Amino acid sequence: MLKKIICVLLSAATVSMCLAACGQKEQADDSGKTVISVGGWPSDNQPERKAQMEGYVSKLNEKYPDIKIEPDEWTYDTNSFVPKASSGQLPTLYSTYLTEIKKIINAGYCAEITDEMKEAGFYDWLTPTMKDLVEKDGKIYGMPCGIYVMGLTCNTKLFKDAGLTDENGVPVFPKTYEELAKTASIIKEKTGKAGLILPTINNCGGWHFMNIAWSYGTKFMEQDSDGRWTATFDSPEAIAALQYVKDLKWKYNVLPDNAFVDIPEMQKCFATDQAAMYFSAPVDDALVETYSMPIDRYSIAPMPAGPAGRYALTGGMCYMFNANSTKEQIGAGLKWLENIGVTPFVNEEILKVTEDGYRLRQQEGKIVGIKSVSDWGNAESKKAKSKLVEKYANIDRRLVEQYEDNDNVTSKAEEPMNSQELYKILDACIQSVLTDKNADPAELIKNANSDFQKNYLDKIN
Amino acid sequence: MKLKETHKSVIKTIKINWKQWIIILPSVLLFYFMVWRPIGVGTFLSFFKLQNYKPVEFTGLQNYKDVLFDTLFLKTLKNTASYVIWSLIIGFFPPVILAVMINEIVHGKNFLKFSIYLPVIVPSIAASLIWYFMYQAGDGGFLNMIIGKFGIAPSAWLQNQKMTIPLIIVSMTWRGCGSTMIMYLATLQGINQELYEAVRIDGGGLFRRFITITLPHILPVMLLLLIRQIIGVFQVMVEPMTMTGGGPDNASVSLSLQIYNYAFTYFQPERALALGVITFFLLIGITIFYFMADKKIGE
Numbered sequence: 001m002l003k004k005i006i007c008v009l010l011s012a013a014t015v016s017m018c019l020a021a022c023g024q025k026e027q028a029d030d031s032g033k034t035v036i037s038v039g040g041w042p043s044d045n046q047p048e049r050k051a052q053m054e055g056y057v058s059k060l061n062e063k064y065p066d067i068k069i070e071p072d073e074w075t076y077d078t079n080s081f082v083p084k085a086s087s088g089q090l091p092t093l094y095s096t097y098l099t100e101i102k103k104i105i106n107a108g109y110c111a112e113i114t115d116e117m118k119e120a121g122f123y124d125w126l127t128p129t130m131k132d133l134v135e136k137d138g139k140i141y142g143m144p145c146g147i148y149v150m151g152l153t154c155n156t157k158l159f160k161d162a163g164l165t166d167e168n169g170v171p172v173f174p175k176t177y178e179e180l181a182k183t184a185s186i187i188k189e190k191t192g193k194a195g196l197i198l199p200t201i202n203n204c205g206g207w208h209f210m211n212i213a214w215s216y217g218t219k220f221m222e223q224d225s226d227g228r229w230t231a232t233f234d235s236p237e238a239i240a241a242l243q244y245v246k247d248l249k250w251k252y253n254v255l256p257d258n259a260f261v262d263i264p265e266m267q268k269c270f271a272t273d274q275a276a277m278y279f280s281a282p283v284d285d286a287l288v289e290t291y292s293m294p295i296d297r298y299s300i301a302p303m304p305a306g307p308a309g310r311y312a313l314t315g316g317m318c319y320m321f322n323a324n325s326t327k328e329q330i331g332a333g334l335k336w337l338e339n340i341g342v343t344p345f346v347n348e349e350i351l352k353v354t355e356d357g358y359r360l361r362q363q364e365g366k367i368v369g370i371k372s373v374s375d376w377g378n379a380e381s382k383k384a385k386s387k388l389v390e391k392y393a394n395i396d397r398r399l400v401e402q403y404e405d406n407d408n409v410t411s412k413a414e415e416p417m418n419s420q421e422l423y424k425i426l427d428a429c430i431q432s433v434l435t436d437k438n439a440d441p442a443e444l445i446k447n448a449n450s451d452f453q454k455n456y457l458d459k460i461n
Numbered sequence: 462m463k464l465k466e467t468h469k470s471v472i473k474t475i476k477i478n479w480k481q482w483i484i485i486l487p488s489v490l491l492f493y494f495m496v497w498r499p500i501g502v503g504t505f506l507s508f509f510k511l512q513n514y515k516p517v518e519f520t521g522l523q524n525y526k527d528v529l530f531d532t533l534f535l536k537t538l539k540n541t542a543s544y545v546i547w548s549l550i551i552g553f554f555p556p557v558i559l560a561v562m563i564n565e566i567v568h569g570k571n572f573l574k575f576s577i578y579l580p581v582i583v584p585s586i587a588a589s590l591i592w593y594f595m596y597q598a599g600d601g602g603f604l605n606m607i608i609g610k611f612g613i614a615p616s617a618w619l620q621n622q623k624m625t626i627p628l629i630i631v632s633m634t635w636r637g638c639g640s641t642m643i644m645y646l647a648t649l650q651g652i653n654q655e656l657y658e659a660v661r662i663d664g665g666g667l668f669r670r671f672i673t674i675t676l677p678h679i680l681p682v683m684l685l686l687l688i689r690q691i692i693g694v695f696q697v698m699v700e701p702m703t704m705t706g707g708g709p710d711n712a713s714v715s716l717s718l719q720i721y722n723y724a725f726t727y728f729q730p731e732r733a734l735a736l737g738v739i740t741f742f743l744l745i746g747i748t749i750f751y752f753m754a755d756k757k758i759g760e
Contacts, residue, residue, distance in 0.1 A: 078725050078726060079725060081725075082724060082725055082728060082730070085513070086513055086514035086730075103727065103728045104728070106728070107512070107513070107728040108512040108513050109513065109728075200708070201705070201706030201707075201708055202706050203726065256599070257597070257598040257599020257600070257601065257602070257615075258597055258598055258599065259598065259620045259708075259709060260593075260619065260620070260704070260705055260706060260708060260709075262706070323513065420726060420727055421727060424722070424726075427706075427708065428708065428709075428710045428711050429710075431708040431709035431710050432709060432710040434620075434709075435617065435620040435621070435622065435709040435710070436622070436709075436710075450532075451532045451533075454530075454532060455531050455532055455533070459527065
């Protein structure tokens with residue numbers, strides 16, 4: 001009997017060990033090379049991009065023969081991230097959206113990379129805004145890239161149909177939120193299409209609302225000298241911002257009939273000429289890739305100004321490392337990033353990589369022609385990359401120049417605590433004012449502030 | 462000593478029926494890995510602070526407190542109950558009526574069966590998207606275009622907070638009705654036809670046949686499917702997630718959608734597990750009630 005029990009226990013242990021082994025990615029191969037798996041690898045139906053990446057691998061191996069790159073086609077998405085992260089199946093190096101970073105850091109699904117960032121010389125180039133995004137307790141957890149400042153994307157066709165373009169065909173962009181409402185009204189009146197579209201669900205409503213709320217002077221939270229956080233947005237400024245959103249629907253009637261709008265719905269409406277304006281990152285590839293929008297309908301302006309100024313959310317991507325990564329793997333990963341042009345520095349090789357990127361985008365019919373407004377990188381790097389943008393531009397650059405100037409725009413990172421939960425709460429406020437004509441913004445903001453304090457901030461205090 | 466005897470008797474039972482045990486072994490393993498173990502581990506982990514799904518600190522009932530005192534919890538629970546009630550009002554009787562109708566008709570039976578069953582094979586996300594487009598507000602919405610032909614003003618449909626849950630239930634009924642109807646039909650077809658003949662000879666019509674023969678025969682199945690429907694609808698997630706994202710103003714957020722949000726949107730698996738355990742016990746309560754009711758009816 002005892003023998004049988006031992007047999008059963010040994011079998012169970014063997015199975016458990018096998019399963020546990022499945023949960024660990026290879027860190028070094030037999031020859032002692034540092035192995036890193038890289039997420040977001042192009043699939044077989046993107047042959048040009050795949051060939052480009054394979055070229056980068058060869059280039060890296062010429063310089064660093066002790067690094068082995070393993071392609072992994074997984075790209076970040078909320079449904080598969082947690083299962084992959086908790087089972088140790090994330091690629092060594094993966095990219096995610098800036099909005100996800102804090103959650104990932106707090107959940108412990110990424111490795112700390114402060115020393116390696118310093119060794120690679122990247123650390124000193126992180127701007128305070130970037131540090132706010134990737135830092136916790138003085139430690140760095142990610143390498144931001146493709147940083148952008150949100151802008152007001154405008155459909156040139158609808159502007160033209162509404163008679164809102166100048167002699168060069170450039171839209172007359174609204175400069176303030178008041179002008180935005182008026183411009184949207186004219187478009188609605190002249191074309192019958194929605195003048196503006198705002199997202200309202202999946203936390204995106206709250207996320208985009210930040211732009212308006214900050215511009216109206218809203219302060220969402222503050223920390224006292226004891227380190228306690230207090231929600232502070234039960235204020236006339238936040239109420240005025242929500243009232244503005246309500247007016248867009250019930251006073252100006254410039255929003256679409258559908259009040260359940262996520263990002264794809266917003267992109268679809270814009271790309272198919274059903275909506276004239278929306279807040280977004282510069283160059284939304286889905287417009288062309290998914291909805292086949294002609295690229296000459298694209299233009300972008302800086303965010304409008306509110307009573308308290310011109311504020312725009314900072315967005316972008318961030319490279320992070322699997323929590324189980326070794327120091328060697330992190331070092332190798334940063335070398336790989338430099339190899340593909342994700343670096344604040346510039347040299348001939350890096351410029352060649354950047355140029356290849358623009359050329360490929362142009363060949364694929366994607367929009368090229370907007371210079372980065374991010375302050376990442378040295379002046380030399382920015383100047384050289386801007387020249388390449390001009391060289392490969394496939395749109396009329398007059399349509400984007402005002403955005404590039406970004407006159408008086410203050411770019412802001414997300415709120416420091418529980419930003420996703422805050423967005424969810426604000427989503428509900430926005431949905432309420434858009435679906436109920438009698439909704440009271442003051443009451444909604446008061447409840448939202450109280451819920452946010454009680455459900456989240458009190459928990460961390 | 463007692464434990465030893467129990468072990469001996471278990472082993473003896475297995476030895477006697479070893480072939481049967483081998484046959485059910487795959488199911489037992491599947492149940493263990495897919496149901497029993499996750500329930501056990503999930504319940505255990507719900508009492509801890511987790512890092513990477515590993516317990517790092519015992520927190521007792523803190524996760525439960527966080528979930529229960531969340532200002533959204535009561536609304537979520539109320540919404541979930543509302544889903545169940547509306548599903549019983551809108552969705553419980555159509556399968557019975559359809560099954561009785563199909564059982565009674567002579568021609569086109571197979572075609573009707575197939576037609577009513579067809580939506581079942583549509584994936585729930587696809588079905589939700591179809592209904593999402595039908596329910597679109599404004600003049601361009603499919604249903605609004607139809608009612609517009611009759612001179613009726615466009616409706617806000619899902620955007621009307623009072624209508625959101627009933628409308629989601631309509632879409633769920635459309636999709637789920639077929640499979641329930643098939644179960645009723647199978648029961649109806651198992652009824653001895655001579656009983657119906659006897660009622661006919663006595664001069665009984667359709668209504669009397671239904672009351673005296675059909676209803677008593679399908680009542681136990683109705684009770685079973687009632688509980689199954691309550692349990693199924695209690696876990697509604699895909700439909701509100703696809704059609705409304707839980708809105709407007711959280712009017713359609715359900716317990717399961719909130720569990721999903723905790724786990725995948727906010728990366729707070731502790732809270733997701735605690736709410737999962739609470740939901741589990743609520744469902745256990747309903748199931749016990751079912752067994753008690755079933756026993757009473759049996760008696």
